Every structure is written in C-alpha cells, then in structure tokens.
Amino acid sequence: MPARAASPIVTLNSNLLIPRIGDEQVVASSWEHFLRDRPLSGGGVRNVVLDSWRRSRSGEVDPGCSSAPVASGERIRLLRDGSRDLYEAARPVLETLREILRESGTLIMLSDPSGTILDLNGESRARNAGEQINLAPGGCWGEALIGTNAIGTAIATHEPVQIYASEHYCIDVKQWTCAAAPILDPLGKTLLGVVDVSGVKETFHGHTLGLVISAAKQIEGVLARRDAEAHGRLLQYAMDGFSRHGNDCVVLFDHRGRIVRTSGSMQQAREMYGVRLPFEAGSQVAALNLGLSPDERSCQTPGWLRPEWLHPIRSREGELGTLLAIPIGQPARQAVNLPPLHSADGAVSDVFAEIIGTSAAIATAKARARRIAPLDLPVLLLGETGAGKEIFARAIHKASSKPEGPFIAVNCGALTRELLASELFGYSEGAFTGARRGGLPGKFEQADGGTLFLDEIGEMPLDMQPHLLRVLQDGVVVRLGDTRERKVAVRIIAATNRDLQTDAGVGRFREDLFHRLCVVSLNLPPLRERPDDIDAIIAHLNQRFSRKYGCPPKSLAPEVLHHLLRYRWPGNIRELQNVFEAMFALSDGHRLDGSLLPPHIAAAAVDAVLARGEVTPAMAAGRLAEMERAAINAAVASAQGNLSMAARNLGISRSTLYVKLAAMRNVPSAESLSPQ
Incomplete structure (x- = not known):
C-alpha cells in the first residue's frame, strides 16, 4: 500500500522575499519530490514558490513545457490599444530602468493583467536567449500557461516576487531568474499590469526586486496624477447630466x-x-x-x-x-440656468472677492473654490481651527447652481451623540421624553434644495457615521422614532482640522464615508502662511467694529501693528478677530496703543524678532545674555517705560524684571566692550 505524501517541511527561510542562491540544489531536489508527490525532505522552498507550484499542478501545467505560448500580432496590437494608458505611463519609467540596468544583461518588460508581454527592452544577446522560451513581445506568462514565474506569480498574488532558477515550475525556464511587481489601479486597486526584469540565472541580484517595486510605484503615481486631471474634466462636463x-x-x-x-x-x-x-x-x-x-x-x-x-x-x-x-419612477427635474449674481452697479459679483486677502496662498484657495462651486459635488474643506472654513463654505454655496437654496450649518463636535442624531435626522412625535409635539425636521430636511455644512466632521461619533453614509448614498432620511423615508437633495460641504485619511487608515473614521465626503477637497492656508494679508484683515476689522460700536475707525500705534504682524496666530483669523475686537472695545480714545496688547502676543512678538534673525551686531555673537538684554529692552520700549506692562509682555513678574534691569546696569553690554 503506497504511503501518503507527508506535509512539506517549512524551514526558517520559507518566508524570505528574496531567493538564496545557495538553496538552488535543495530547491531542485524539492521540485522533483513535489512532482512525484513525495515529502519535501530537504526543505528550503519559500512559501510563495511552494504555493505557486501547487497552483501550477492544480492547473495541470506541463512541467516539461519548453516555452510560453505566443499571442498573434493582431492580438498584441489590440492588447496594446486596450492598455494604452498603462503603456504611455510606463514608457519613461522603463526607459530609466533600462539605463540603470544597461550593462546587466537583463530584459526589462511590461505585461498586461493576463501576463502577455506588451513591451520589452534589453541587449541583443539577452533578447536572443529570451526568444528561445518566448520571453518576448506577445509571450503569455500567466501561471496557468507556464507555471511558476515572476510575472505569472505576481499576477496570482498581486504582490512583488523574485523567482530564481530551480524555483520555476517548467524545466526549460529554470536557467532564468526574474523579478516582477504588479501595477495596481490607484483608484480601484485592480491589476493593470506587471513590470518585470529577467535574465539568465547568472544575472541574479537581490536589488532587482527593489528596482521593479520602485518602477511599479512610479508608474502608479503617473497614472494617479493623470486620473485626477481626467476626472476633474469629466466631472465638469458631467455636471449638467447630474442636474438633468x-x-x-x-x-x-x-x-x-x-x-x-x-x-x-x-x-x-x-x-x-x-x-x-x-x-x-x-x-x-x-x-x-x-x-x-x-x-x-x-x-x-x-x-x-x-x-x-x-x-x-x-x-x-x-x-x-x-x-x-x-429612471426610478419620478420625473426628472429640468436643469435651471440661473442668472449670474449682480452687484448694485450691474457688474457680475464674485462672492470669493469678499474673502479678504491677495497673497498667493489665499488666491490659490479662492481659484480652486471658484472651480468647485458650480459642481454639484461633496466638498471637504481642510484647514486649522479659525482658518475660515465656514466663510469658504458659504461662498461656495452662493456661487453654486442653487444659491437661492438654504445654507444650514451643524457643528458635529459641539453636540452629544444623541443631540447630533436628532439635529441631523430630526425626530417624530414621542421619539423620546421631551420630544416636540408633531416631531421636528432635521438639518438634512431643512437643507433640502441647498447646502448642509458639517463642521468638525472628524469629531462625529464612529457609530453614527453609517447613518450619515446611508443618507449621502441614497438621499433618504428617516427621522428618529419613525419609519417613513423622506427624499432629500442636499449638497454636502464638510470641514475638519484633522487628517481624516490617517484616521480612516487606523479605524477612527469610516473609510467609505471619507471617500464619499472627499470627492473634491480644498485646503485653506493658515494665517501664518499668508502674513501679507494680515494688514488688510486688520483694516477690514477696524471698519467692521467701528460700525458695531458706533465710533470712527481707530489708528494703531506703530508698535501695536508691529506686534500684530509678527505674531504667528495659532488660532488663525478667529483669534485675530477676537484679539482686535477686545482691543478696540477696551480702548478709551481713538488710538490703540501697546498697553492694550495681550501679554502673550507682545512677548511672542519679541521672540519672533529674535527667531527671524533680526539681531544687533552684539547679539550676532550668539550670547544668551545679549539676547535676553535685547528682549527686555524691546519690551520696555514697547511699553513706553511702563515696567509693569513690560513685565506682563515678557511673561515674568515685575520683581524679576527689576532684578534683571539692575544686573544689566552693572554688566556692560557686548556692544560696549567691542573695539571701536
């Protein structure tokens, strides 16, 4: 009675990514045992190879097959036409790879998802050798046809792989070594093709695997950029269809x-x-x-x-x-061509012009917002707290195809889970204790025909996110405590100061919801990246608060403007607005002087002067005492000799300031000691 084949022995190197040349004889012996259904007593076969051998045997691949089958010339032409985007994106990358491997005696090739070689480059001797086994344009190297090989195994596993000599399944391919990496669609992660480097086994080098992986990633990057541009044009031309x-x-x-x-x-x-x-x-x-x-x-x-x-x-x-x-049974709404907004003098109004600033950073954001606004697509606004996300959301709504519709804003981070659910989706009568008689429509229903602005979307509880996803996906709202579905047509503009893509990757935010919200995104620059706009924002705030408080605009002392321009504004425009209004309201006269500056801003401005390198020649020597002396002198000058205010601005007590001033009087400065 014949003995049953034992399970193959798995050794320590079974999970290696790169083959070991020293294992060739062991692998060759294991291959012979494998074909005879005998135990792999020698071990040494990597898991990726053993799994491929099993697939090859299940597919009834003949291990004695001498070469891969070849597609006809017409078939190759059709395959190249069908993979034109891949072929064009890969060409410059493969040219670079060919230059790197010029003297290596290897072949560089690109295959389609079936394993058919579309393009191949390499020196004449390597090409002649490759043609003997149809490692040439039109050669079909899928595992089901020619067994274990880098192209076919990369296609089967969707992973990079390097196959050396005896690891191949078919005997006439065992004189070769090859490394391949799959090229995946950046959008859907489907297989587009494979990049491969092959040569006779004497050309083996472990670094080859890294080269093909890098090449595949570069090709994916080219495709991703092209897709983004093409989809932008597609969405623009498809806008009328979505409206119709x-x-x-x-x-x-x-x-x-x-x-x-x-x-x-x-x-x-x-x-x-x-x-x-x-x-x-x-x-x-x-x-x-x-x-x-x-x-x-x-x-x-x-x-x-x-x-x-x-x-x-x-x-x-x-x-x-x-x-x-x-069609789903309801008459389609006719597209409405809305007249452009006009100002009082009859000129077309640009709502984004009302957003203050002319710096390159804000101009870029406004230009992108203008392009996004007419498209009936979800928008994700990305920016720090106080950077003006709601201002941009309102401007996008005003410049949209439905500016007459409602604009409803909800702060997802300011409400408890229960309150947020009732705010967004509404509730029916008796849904909970205290529910209003007759129920209450939620923000989705209130925003029907307009825009719903979901601020701080990253703070939405994870267990609520599937309910939001369903509304976005189906356009249907069900109130809490109710079963009736209500159809809504709402444009979503969401905003966050968090990295939602990273949060989605670690499970803190639903990945499908992220992709639904982030059809198009808009990055808003922080105020510190647009310092040229601060002066104009201050002038605007001065006019606004003069109207609010019923008095003329106030002038700013030079040191006040200096401090406001130097401060980094971690709270962005909101912080600047709050600080300026407090100064405006607390000032007695028509001038804002240094005494009104918050201490942390005055002190931070002095630090900024030092950080920017605006130092005296004595400070240039790098002495800490001189830097401290300069900071104290600047604070005292800014406070016009008021030591209490200077101490506050420096963030130290008045007694500490007295001690430091006394020490400064007793110790001459570096400038006074320097040769004249």
Missing part, C-alpha cells in the same frame, strides 16, 4: 469604466430593474470600458443594462466617460 437627472439613480464612469461618482438610490434601481452595480468608487464595469473594442464591450454587457440609459460624456478631445441614468 436629479431624481434618478445616476452613476458616472470614466473612460476605463470605473465608477467616479454616484447619486440617487441604488437600492431602488436594484428593486425596479435588477441593477447589479458595485458601490465603491473605482470599481470597474467592463461593458463601459472605452479602451475595449465594441465587440468585447458587447460581450460583457449585463442583461439589465439598457442602451437608452447611457449618455456619453464628450469634450473636444473625445469621449471622457459615460453617465448612466437609471
């Missing part, structure tokens, strides 16, 4: 058939027409991949998809993508 089909289930696909944005109830589309679409942005529908031939798209078109639902999105450059509009 406002009550339908609308899905926008890019030219590769990937989902870019959805709107309306996918659940209703499922129930009415049997629609089966993935929810996640980046998921691909092959029938809408414009890179495929019409015949290939037709073969992959699902039965539920009706041609009349498809609307091509075109620009001068050609087709950008496809808008899928699935």
Whole structure:
C-alpha cells in the first residue's frame, strides 16, 4: 500500500522575499519530490514558490513545457490599444530602468493583467536567449500557461516576487531568474499590469526586486496624477447630466469604466430593474470600458443594462466617460440656468472677492473654490481651527447652481451623540421624553434644495457615521422614532482640522464615508502662511467694529501693528478677530496703543524678532545674555517705560524684571566692550 505524501517541511527561510542562491540544489531536489508527490525532505522552498507550484499542478501545467505560448500580432496590437494608458505611463519609467540596468544583461518588460508581454527592452544577446522560451513581445506568462514565474506569480498574488532558477515550475525556464511587481489601479486597486526584469540565472541580484517595486510605484503615481486631471474634466462636463437627472439613480464612469461618482438610490434601481452595480468608487464595469473594442464591450454587457440609459460624456478631445441614468419612477427635474449674481452697479459679483486677502496662498484657495462651486459635488474643506472654513463654505454655496437654496450649518463636535442624531435626522412625535409635539425636521430636511455644512466632521461619533453614509448614498432620511423615508437633495460641504485619511487608515473614521465626503477637497492656508494679508484683515476689522460700536475707525500705534504682524496666530483669523475686537472695545480714545496688547502676543512678538534673525551686531555673537538684554529692552520700549506692562509682555513678574534691569546696569553690554 503506497504511503501518503507527508506535509512539506517549512524551514526558517520559507518566508524570505528574496531567493538564496545557495538553496538552488535543495530547491531542485524539492521540485522533483513535489512532482512525484513525495515529502519535501530537504526543505528550503519559500512559501510563495511552494504555493505557486501547487497552483501550477492544480492547473495541470506541463512541467516539461519548453516555452510560453505566443499571442498573434493582431492580438498584441489590440492588447496594446486596450492598455494604452498603462503603456504611455510606463514608457519613461522603463526607459530609466533600462539605463540603470544597461550593462546587466537583463530584459526589462511590461505585461498586461493576463501576463502577455506588451513591451520589452534589453541587449541583443539577452533578447536572443529570451526568444528561445518566448520571453518576448506577445509571450503569455500567466501561471496557468507556464507555471511558476515572476510575472505569472505576481499576477496570482498581486504582490512583488523574485523567482530564481530551480524555483520555476517548467524545466526549460529554470536557467532564468526574474523579478516582477504588479501595477495596481490607484483608484480601484485592480491589476493593470506587471513590470518585470529577467535574465539568465547568472544575472541574479537581490536589488532587482527593489528596482521593479520602485518602477511599479512610479508608474502608479503617473497614472494617479493623470486620473485626477481626467476626472476633474469629466466631472465638469458631467455636471449638467447630474442636474438633468436629479431624481434618478445616476452613476458616472470614466473612460476605463470605473465608477467616479454616484447619486440617487441604488437600492431602488436594484428593486425596479435588477441593477447589479458595485458601490465603491473605482470599481470597474467592463461593458463601459472605452479602451475595449465594441465587440468585447458587447460581450460583457449585463442583461439589465439598457442602451437608452447611457449618455456619453464628450469634450473636444473625445469621449471622457459615460453617465448612466437609471429612471426610478419620478420625473426628472429640468436643469435651471440661473442668472449670474449682480452687484448694485450691474457688474457680475464674485462672492470669493469678499474673502479678504491677495497673497498667493489665499488666491490659490479662492481659484480652486471658484472651480468647485458650480459642481454639484461633496466638498471637504481642510484647514486649522479659525482658518475660515465656514466663510469658504458659504461662498461656495452662493456661487453654486442653487444659491437661492438654504445654507444650514451643524457643528458635529459641539453636540452629544444623541443631540447630533436628532439635529441631523430630526425626530417624530414621542421619539423620546421631551420630544416636540408633531416631531421636528432635521438639518438634512431643512437643507433640502441647498447646502448642509458639517463642521468638525472628524469629531462625529464612529457609530453614527453609517447613518450619515446611508443618507449621502441614497438621499433618504428617516427621522428618529419613525419609519417613513423622506427624499432629500442636499449638497454636502464638510470641514475638519484633522487628517481624516490617517484616521480612516487606523479605524477612527469610516473609510467609505471619507471617500464619499472627499470627492473634491480644498485646503485653506493658515494665517501664518499668508502674513501679507494680515494688514488688510486688520483694516477690514477696524471698519467692521467701528460700525458695531458706533465710533470712527481707530489708528494703531506703530508698535501695536508691529506686534500684530509678527505674531504667528495659532488660532488663525478667529483669534485675530477676537484679539482686535477686545482691543478696540477696551480702548478709551481713538488710538490703540501697546498697553492694550495681550501679554502673550507682545512677548511672542519679541521672540519672533529674535527667531527671524533680526539681531544687533552684539547679539550676532550668539550670547544668551545679549539676547535676553535685547528682549527686555524691546519690551520696555514697547511699553513706553511702563515696567509693569513690560513685565506682563515678557511673561515674568515685575520683581524679576527689576532684578534683571539692575544686573544689566552693572554688566556692560557686548556692544560696549567691542573695539571701536
């Protein structure tokens, strides 16, 4: 009775990423045992290789196969056309890799997701050797065809891999070594292709794996940048389609058939027409991949998809993508062309011009906001506390296609979980003790037809986030204590001072909600990055508070303006506004002098002078005593000789200041000791 094959022995090097040349004979012996279903008594086979051998055997790959199959010339042309974006993004990266490996005797190649080689470069001798096993353009190197090899195994695992000599499954490939890394779609993480470096086994080097991984990441980066630009154009051209089909289930696909944005109830589309679409942005529908031939798209078109639902999105450059509009039983609203806003003199008004500042940082933010405003897309405002996120949110609403609609703001960090739920979704009569008779609509219902501003979205409790996601996804609100669904059409503008992407990565914020909110983002610069705007903001505040308090604008003493311009304003515009209003309200006359400055600002301004390098020649020597002397002298001068105020500005007690002044009188300064 034949003995059963024992489980293979797993040794310490079974999880190594890079092969070890010294294990070649052990691996060769293990391969022979594996083909005969005998125990791998010698060990030494890496897990990634052993798993691939098992897949090769399950796929009935002939280990005696002498070469990979080859696609026809016409098939190669079609595959290259279908992978044009990948091919163009990879070309400069592979050129660089070829220069690095020029003298190494290796081949550098790019394959499609099936393992068919689309492009190959290398010296003549290596190419001639490769052609013997069809390691050449058109060669098909999927595991199911030629067994374990770097291209096929990278495709099977979606991980980088290096295969050396005897680790290959087919005997005639065992004279080669290869390293490959998958190229993944930056949006949907689907496999786009593989970059590979191969050569005869004498060319083996462990660093090759790092090179192909780096090349794959560079190609993914090029594709991500191109996708971002293409999706921006696509969304711009698709805006009218979303308006026209406002009550339908609308899905926008890019030219590769990937989902870019959805709107309306996918659940209703499922129930009415049997629609089966993935929810996640980046998921691909092959029938809408414009890179495929019409015949290939037709073969992959699902039965539920009706041609009349498809609307091509075109620009001068050609087709950008496809808008899928699935009617869900309600008449579509007609697109309304709203007249532009006009000022009193009849000129077109720019609402963003009301945001004060002309610095490069704020001008860039305003320019992006102008482009975002007409697009009916969720917006995520990113910036520090007090940087003006609500001001930008209101301006985006005013410049949107529905400026006449309501603008409703909710601070997600200022309410308890229970209060926030009732604020957002409303409640029905009797939902809880103290509930208003007849119930109360929530902010979503109040914002219907307009904009809902969710400030401090990063503070929303994690267990509430699925409820918000459902409203954003389906456009349906259910009040607390109720079962009735209420349809709402609301544009979401969210804001946060947190890094939501990092929070999503560690589970502090739902990743699907982050991607739903961050369709487009806008970074607002902190005040310290736009110091040129502080003067204009102060002038604006001066005029505003003069109207509020019924008095003329007040002049600023030079040292006051100096301190305000030098301070870093960690609380940004909000802090500047609060400080200036307190000074304005507390001043008795028509001038704001140094006595009104908060101590921490006066002291910080002195520190800023020192930090910026504005030092005297004596201070340039770097002596701590001289720096302290300069800070004290500056504070006393700023306080016009008032030692109590100078001590406050320095953050020290008055008695400490007296001691330091006495010491300064007894010790000559470095300047007085310097040669004349």
